[in-house]
Amino acid sequence: MSKIIVRGGRKLAGNVKINGAKNAVLPIIAASILGAEGESVIHDAPPLDDVLVINKVLQSLGIEVEYNRQVIRVRAQQIATCEASYDLVRKMRASFLVMGPLLARLGQARISLPGGCAIGTRPIDQHLKGFEAMGADIELGQGYIEAKIKGRLKGAKIYLDVASVGATENIMMAATLAEGTTIIENAAKEPEIVDLANYLNAMGAVIRGAGTGVIRIEGVEKLRGVVHTVIPDRIEAGTYMIAAAITGSDLYMEGAIGDHLRPVISKMQEMGVLIEEDENGIRVCASGPLRAVDVKTLPYPGFPTDMQSQMMALLMVADGTSLVTETVFENRFMHVEEFANMNAQIKVDGRTAIVSGNAKLQGAKVCATDLRAGAALILAALAADGETEITGVHHIDRGYVDITDVLRELGADIHRVVPKEVEEEVVDMGFFNIQPTLA
Ligand SMILES: CC(=O)N[C@H]1[C@@H](OP(=O)(O)OP(=O)(O)OC[C@H]2O[C@@H](n3ccc(=O)[nH]c3=O)[C@H](O)[C@@H]2O)O[C@H](CO)[C@@H](O)[C@@H]1O
Ligand SMILES: C=C(OP(=O)(O)O)C(=O)O
Structure with a gap:
């Protein structure tokens, strides 16, 4: 010990x-799943255990990830599976952030219930409420959450009961490829949300209002990998x-x-x-x-x-x-x-x-x-x-x-x-x- x-x-x-922010880089790595073309190059990715775990989550999905000297390269053209296993997701709550991007890219995701610091019960009901509003069917069983959508996610107006950082991020990522406009009300305003929105917009997404309580996302057909530097922690x-x-x-x-x-x-x-x-x-x-x-x-x-x-x-x-x-x-x-x-x-x-x-x-x-x-x-x-x-x-x-x-x-x-x-x-x-x- x-x-x-x-x-x-x-x-x-x-x-x-000061290193790049853990709580910014984790959703950004999850968002890199959305890049159907090109390569994302993420600079100032801090060498932390959590970063290694989320990289492994992406690799377990069949996505190419390289990590060298605080630079992560992700190529997500091919995704082999929509399932993120218990062994990895239990280690860290932020791994649940792959749900939104997988649902948007593949129309399906099966993710183990997330682990992480035991600082509260930490439900994920607001994430799921958002996906459901966008047309996903959600099922829970055997410690996994399965979300499915016929066709494409649909833009929706989603009011969060609590201004959850993770739910705002997950819904914002899913909405980038949805059909139509999504509006997140009572959205979280953390700087990490703004960093994620900047990365997604550079990929081709159309997001306005990140950093305020109302975020508006116009869905687009496709996103591509880009170069991004993470904000300081x-x-x-x-x-x-x-x-x-x-x-x-x-x-x-x-x-x-x-x-x-x-x-x-x-x-x-x-x-x-x-x-x-x-x-x-x-x-x-x-x-x-x-x-x-x-x-x-x-x-x-x-x-x-x-x-x-x-x-x-x-x-x-x-x-x-x-x-x-x-x-x-x-x-x-x-x-x-x-x-x-x-x-x-x-x-x-x-x-x-x-x-x-x-x-x-x-x-x-x-x-x-x-x-x-x-x-x-x-x-x-x-x-x-x-x-x-x-x-x-x-x-x-x-x-x-x-x-x-x-x-x-x-x-x-x-x-x-x-x-x-x-x-x-x-x-x-x-x-x-x-x-x-x-x-
Ligand atoms: C990886 C990451 O970025 N972690 C941060 C993120 O965690 P995380 O995104 O998990 O925190 P949330 O903002 O979601 O949680 C805030 C509150 O909302 C509740 N809640 C959340 C989601 C939900 O669906 N339902 C619900 O009731 C939680 O139990 C908690 O009481 O924001 C927290 C609040 O600033 C920080 O402490 C964490 O360091
Ligand atoms: C609670 C934290 O992280 P996580 O949400 O990943 O458990 C934290 O960074 O303090």
Whole structure:
């Protein structure tokens, strides 16, 4: 079992080069299925476990995928099957995003129910409601969802009950090849939706309004592969911004886009952190005491749920009591128990965590229960006295490129321990984003 070991108390300094966004590249890779002609060349594809998994999903469909030096090439002229297997889809929720493109291209898709981080029940009813409105017949059985359409998908007006990121993406992709116009109301507005729409429009789709609550898609006959560069990862950038603040350090997040991080930046500024933005990135400089603030997660442009646990880590060391309210997922406080092992004082009351500040954090043995919870434990460990040992590292590998190496180069006392047998397995699977220290 791999572990990350952190000895807290070090200051950090330097530049962090922000990778392409995981949550943008995954739907874009799924969308590349729509390219019946030519080749898609996707630049700045971060070397993450999730990216490897979705590439394998496409390969299992008979699509040609090459991945080399953060560039993915997809040739989807031929698709051998419309079925995405349980073994791959269970590993990652975003693999369900192949449903819309397969349905549009082949008129049929059979996808296993998706897995992913256990941060809530995460239904897919809004995805299915969209496909049904466009004329698909949906059947559920034996852990699979099967969607079929006679002829072509039909444009429809679809109101989403929740502004779901995944449902907006899946429906938008399906609608690109539908007959007529599709309108998605109460659509999600995340920057990753805009990046996906830009990629699809470059392929020949006609999408207007991405980034607003109403997206209009005029269906076209055919899409072709194109070259696209993925937007920078706002959650990776936000996580390193908190690393700077929690250690009282000065870091520059190269490539980060301030407009994508507005709620995180403004909350950190309210806490007393100095933040400067320029056209190439964001500098975070923290030295004095931090003030407590209240945070409520919301769909974009609200405070991102994917930054909630990292922000909580910072609030644990601020002056005063903060309230953190999670409105997006119903089970995204699993890190609270792990923080408590590090001497944090947090009480959960329904969807709100009451965080008492000025915690004297102590190193402890803790477990990453999901991706962002794992990142938050690393952040807390950077500020803690003594040694923290973090297990459940595979969650962290889903979303952060070489996080231990990056932090060590910035000055942190952090390393990763990989047992010999795991290292061999990792190399076998081609998971190359791990620089192990052998136990
Ligand atoms: C790969 C990816 O991009 N993942 C992100 C995406 O996940 P994902 O696309 O899964 O998140 P959604 O926006 O769909 O989920 C938001 C809320 O809507 C609910 N819901 C969703 C779909 C549905 O059919 N029915 C339904 O009720 C969910 O249970 C959740 O409570 O957006 C989340 C919210 O910003 C982020 O935390 C994830 O990092
Ligand atoms: C929850 C996340 O990812 P996923 O939707 O892939 O589980 C995340 O990126 O924080």
